[in-house]
Amino acid sequence: MSTADRCAWRLEIGPALLVYMKKRRPGFARYVDVAKFILVLAACGYLIFRGSEQLGYNWHWQSIPGYLFTVHEGHLQIGPITAGLLITLEITFFSLLLSALVGFAVALLRLSGSFVGRLLAMIYLETIRNTPLLVQIFFLYFVMAPILDIGRFATAVLALSFFEGAYASEIIRSGIVAVPVGQWEASHALGLNRFDTYRAVIIPQAIRRILPPLTSQAVSLLKDSALVSTIAVYDLTMEGRTIIAETFLTFEVWFTVAAIYLVLALVMSFAADQAKSYFQTA
């Protein structure tokens, strides 16, 4: 390269290329971004590794798969972590159904003409939203469960349903309120009664506004379900704690449990996004 070439490169082509890469191609900025992120991540990983080494922590990743699955006499058997995962899924599923029901009922109560109905709904909402979920779980478990004679699993489902139901009801209510008033008037003018108006006109239109945020709410429900481990329901978190108590595999088990929650939540979020775009285009 001649001197003139070098000068041209340094003064013109080089800067121009940089400007080109930065401005014309947003992809370039993204690569830099990702590279920085990976660098930070590597640094964190290194620090953890060094830290655990100084702690004298013995990593035993090889024993983790045994807590997920074991092969016993040619049969695949689920380990305690997988069993906990199933319980977590079960709790989430039932709570989801029940919280949708609770949310719907409370939303209708808040929109009803009855003063007492609206008052009850408001008391419920404010109580639930202004007390910690953990306290609600303890209250149900230690106070209500003995009175009502219900088990731990039912208590867990009830507590989560009432908690998430409060938030669901706000989502459902805003979805219903967002339906234009002309739709009510048209239904009334046709002589439809209140029930038919809701069923045939209002709910089908509100549902597309309600479902996407409700799916996101399901992700919260999944994460909040970890709290039921405090009342000795053997969910994913509780199984993790039990294994750690027996084996002291603290790091490995919490990493595994967190990863399982992460994957589940990501899958549900993805479903929520899909629901959102489906209902926006439909």
Place this chain on the structure above:
Amino acid sequence: MNKQKTPAGNDPIIDVRRICKTYPGPVIALDDFSITVDRGEVLVVIGPSGSGKSTFLRCLNGLEEVDSGEIIIDGIPLDEDEKKRLQIRREVGMVFQSFNLFPHLTVRKNIDLAQRLVRKKSRIEALEFSLHLLDQVGLADMADRYPHQLSGGQQQRVAIARALAMMPAVMLFDEATSALDPEMIGEVLDVMRGLARRGMTMVVVTHEMGFAREVSDRIAFMEEGRLVEEGCGEVFFSHPERLRTKEFLRQIL
């Protein structure tokens, strides 16, 4: 079908006696307003905006509640009784300025809905009648479209068909053409004209004075919630009695 006319006052299907309605504000929408409409009559209500025309119309099927006074539709008093209210709404069809079609249902299902749920017709019956009505408003080939796929004029014609599906004794039109592009007003007025010709009792709030003059049996002029003047079409327009009516007509004609 010919119009079966009876002299005014003999066979009122709508009997409104001294109704008052105040909105919070307070805005007086209706002030001691009385009027009757005979079976088969076309009453056109005109007046400046805010004169209470739409409120009057919305009181007739209980979309608004009156503060005092009486409304009797086809012999049924409109009061707090929910059953009577639903009964009256079955007898009174309404067409809105903003169409208010159900956007999640096809055109045909918009028209089917009340027949199935309120009149308890079978699916086949409802379907046949819906198609018949669509044919009547000139939209037979649009049955499976959704409202947003139609023009404003077409939507309003569907809305008329939807109201007719209940076989109402009275049709209310609340500025049915006000939200339409000028080139679509004609097609909606044509449908309304056809209804009037077939003897439908109609109460029409409109700004279309040509239509009012041509189709109405009687014109009522309202201002500030009161009935200023009423009269038959031609006479009303050519020789209004009250000064205020003259002023209003001069402004808009």
